[in-house]
Amino acid sequence: MDMNSLSPTMPTSPLSMINQVKFEDEPDLKDLFITVDDPESHVTTIETFITYRVATQTSRGEFDSSEFEVRRRYQDFLWLKGKLEEAHPTLIIPPLPEKFVVKGMVERFNDDFIETRRRALNKFLNRIADHPTLTFSEDFKVFLTAQAGELSSHKKQGPGLLSKVGQTVRAVALSMRGVRSRPEEFTEMNDFIETFSQKINLIDKISQRIYKEEREYFDEMKEYGPIHALWSESEEDLADMLGGVASCLDRCCQATERRLCGLSEALLPVVHEYVLYSEMLMGVMRRRDHIQAELESKAEALTYKKADTDLLTEEIGKLEDKVECANTALRADWERWKQNMRNDIKSAFADTAERNIHYYEQCLATWESFLTAQSDLYAKEPPEDKP
């Protein structure tokens, strides 16, 4: 069995992943590079939407060329995610940014929103590229390489609408039945996911709140320097000192702005992605349960039915395989996901701490040099008598 997950000849069946745990992606082994950029607005008579440029560079053999450039809209990303979920129901598919932002957004397409979304879409595709299984998905390849017309015709392939409806009906019936004997490990997994989801949501809220407070602090601070500058104009003795304070305040203000940028680029997107991941994970657990429930219901049917037992037994055999595959795939992907999560959270917070340290160091230097200048001044002046 080939242990190098990035080799194009590696078999993609989940069974082959049993002994494989992948931690971090080694950059020198990467052979697929994707960027999402250049948002553009398109206006038609029916709707307005944004497309993004998706640029790919690869050295993989199965790609016809080494460079691709296509334009995709959010709907296309949604389609890709759906296909991946369909093909790999118990793998942890990376999350997409939300369709709409619920609160406070009047205009769907303001610049901040578009930029945030662009970054998240970029992350989405790169995570797929880094995933040992998903990276070889045919739908993924089509997404990266097909020109507009080709993509739509490819989308139309696959199970028709009716069969999809049938699947949904069965799914509802099964979910009402529930799963009978979930293995212990998956119950533990489920509990972890629930707690994690709670905590990461809280952290997301806290971080957003901190950003908001810091932003408002920055807005107030912006006035502060100029006020002191103005004041210094109407003073004689104090003019220099006030001027000094004013320029310190201005510099601290700039440092605050940098700190804000850091938050919005490094911490907030990471935390938010994991909020979406936690929702994704709950979906994965449900799908796994669903597969097991299918098996259980067929097995139950066997105990009641007298005829057709051969066919049923065969179906049950297939379903048992399916359950086994699903569980194995999930188990492996789960370990991988947890490791990535730890690394990402750790870096994001360590990075934030680093930026905060930097911020305080800059402000410290500013104020210390102000004080030094003042004490130099005092050294030159004759001592005053205090009343």
Added chain:
Amino acid sequence: MEQAAPALERLLQPAPLEPLGHPDAGLEAAVGEEAEGAQDEEGPGDRTMTENNFWLKKIEISVSEAEKRTGRNAMNMQETYTAYLVETRSVEHNDGPSVLTDSLWRRYSEFELLRNYLLVYYPHIVVPPLPEKRAEFIWHKLSADNMDPDFVERRRIGLENFLLRVASHPILCRDRIFYLFLTQEGNWKEIVNETGFQLKRVADRLYGVYKVHGNYGRVFSEWSAIEKEMGDGLQSAGHHMDVYASSIDDILEDEEHYADQLKEYLFYAEALRAVCRKHELMQYDLEMAAQDLASKKQQCEELSTGTVRTFSLKGMTTKLFGQETPEQREARIKVLEEQISEGEQQLKSKNLEGREFVKNAWADIERFKEQKNRDLKEALISYAVMQISMCKKGIQVWTNAKECFSKM
């Protein structure tokens, strides 16, 4: 989660009525004269103010005129704006004549500044609204024009209503900054800014930033319960977040000291004004005395020479009821001469008093000014020291936190 530190609230209250420091009795007396007066009723929507305010007599406020002005703004660029004339009249008695006591020009941005100040210092009071900033809803014009006469007129009325509502509010009308808005044209902006109401807003914001970090502590701790590998790291990182959140309390105490110093600067301007008033009163007194003396001298002269140029009751009665005797006339001249001599003495001493007052008051102001400069310098230095201490604490906390995160 987001209340300002109680100490900060308490300390940054609106300035009280009495001035700072103890200059000579003259200054205090001058300000004291402002603080006596009649007690009046307040009527709803009345144009007059109530008791226990700086005026302490009935006053009327009006925004009577609007004028286009050009000037230079903070960026030293030329700009055109509209200035509004704010007139304050005091009414001695009901239905009596009103005397114009103050009139000055204010522009819209100064009204805004006043309102922002009131919003910060009286957070529990609904501060009356200002008319709109820009002419946004003029449908029949192609662009919003702040110079449009209709707009200016509507705004003038809106500004007047604003002032009247503030004046008729039992608490807001007592505010010193409001008083100064109506009475002191120059330097008012600087004074408002120096109250540090901006400082309070900044302090509130900073408080918020620190305190919200405290929430990380709790969540990290709860999260660490389910994590085997990250658990310890999360737990200790959370602890440092708590330390960070509580460090703001110490910092804010230092910030209050700075705010105090800024407030005291306010009183300097106030004291100056009181001195000027007192000086004016003294001058007026002096002039009256001089006039009185001059008229007495004239009467005396007329009596002696027999010509009647000035009107006097005695002169009239003499005409009606007959001439007086020479003895009577002599007696009168003597009385007048005594009065004149007294008057001259008084005038001399008043003059002296006046000059003494000016000398002392000026010396006092100079002393006050030097003291103020010293205090403010000290305050600015402490502010810098406080900032430095805050930065050092911040560096320490986040360095610790970073270590915890890296070890996770």
